[in-house]
Amino acid sequence: MRPREFDHDEVLRIAFDQFWRKGVRGTSLSDIGRDAGVQRGSLYNAFGSKEALFLQAYERYAGDYLLALQKALGAGSLRRRLTAFFDLTITNFRSGTPPRGCPTTRGLMELGAAEGEGLDEEARQAFADLISRITALVQDTLSAGAERGEFNGNPAAAALHIITVTRGLAVLERAFGDEPQLRKIAAHTIDLLLGRKGG
């Protein structure tokens, strides 16, 4: 066997950075190859297709994100946890220069353009999966808060509401790029669910 000349993980890292900045459709394998110092053909040989490469890179991102999320949701009062959650979310959207937005949301809206729905469906699953996992974590947090008397409502409905707001924030971020506005909306959402200021 001839050994591979490039680092698999480094290519994933470089690729995801480009996908994040320019979207899957806006990124060519030539771009990635140039950045990574790998020939286009080698990428096809190693990953199969652009979508497959994206999928691998995205899974990586999703795993890392869930870890960071668990950390953010793991300490303090319910209000503090939710604040940390929105903070992590918005900070993620606003990372990079210029800000890269939300890769999950972008990915979802890039779906279904071409006929080749083969990997499209797989990607949709991956996006939906991350959203579901995040929702579950938020719901657990709310349930725990409810048990401690910090929340008075339906954890499932509230978690779904919160996740909807974060998806909306991802969209508004692209429309207006107004980070203070995003943070205001997040704070308002928390107030709406927990009650103004008090808790």
Place this chain on the structure above:
Amino acid sequence: MRPREFDHDEVLRIAFDQFWRKGVRGTSLSDIGRDAGVQRGSLYNAFGSKEALFLQAYERYAGDYLLALQKALGAGSLRRRLTAFFDLTITNFRSGTPPRGCPTTRGLMELGAAEGEGLDEEARQAFADLISRITALVQDTLSAGAERGEFNGNPAAAALHIITVTRGLAVLERAFGDEPQLRKIAAHTIDLLLGRKGG
């Protein structure tokens, strides 16, 4: 002058249908030309570029949508108006077979992929503009409701919250395609703002 052989408005209509179904990046001018019975070159001559054609088609859509929205927001109790608003929104996302999703949200997430930011910025403006106008209409509705004692809160903050939720619904629609879920989230949002069931 040689007269144009195709109907300008019909091309816009056909083009937007394709953009809506497949996204701007997923639609080629050949696709549109084939459907409309117009040569690709003629489209370039008449519109300049794919993005410019999209922009014209989108402006049309935005105008129509605002009209429908004003109608939906124009009658009944505040709760009824907000319900009609979410209903129009979700019905719009779920129109077509298969459902086409939200063109504004998709358009926003398709931005910034290529370097040619020329028309990108113009498109972003158009998307942001429609969102702003919708927000303003919702805010007016809330203000009127507040004057009639149907709402007790900050109309500006609540309108921004509502618009954020609708953007989130557009994203979840792509992720799960679960229309009942979307309607539940909408109902929950109204309850959160107006108070459960009562008003």
Place this chain on the structure above:
DNA sequence: CATGTTTTTGACAGCATGTCAAATACCTTC
């Protein structure tokens, strides 16, 4: 050292956007 397997490389097909010059068809003017 020879063999075999995998990676790399470069060429190719097919389709996209966008440009351009030449052909075309109508409106206008005489």
Place this chain on the structure above:
DNA sequence: GAAGGTATTTGACATGCTGTCAAAAACATG
């Protein structure tokens, strides 16, 4: 009614993209 002008149409071209494939290259193994 004929001639000219002008905008549209048409087809060819350049460039860049994805994806495929055969040939070349490089290492592991026997």
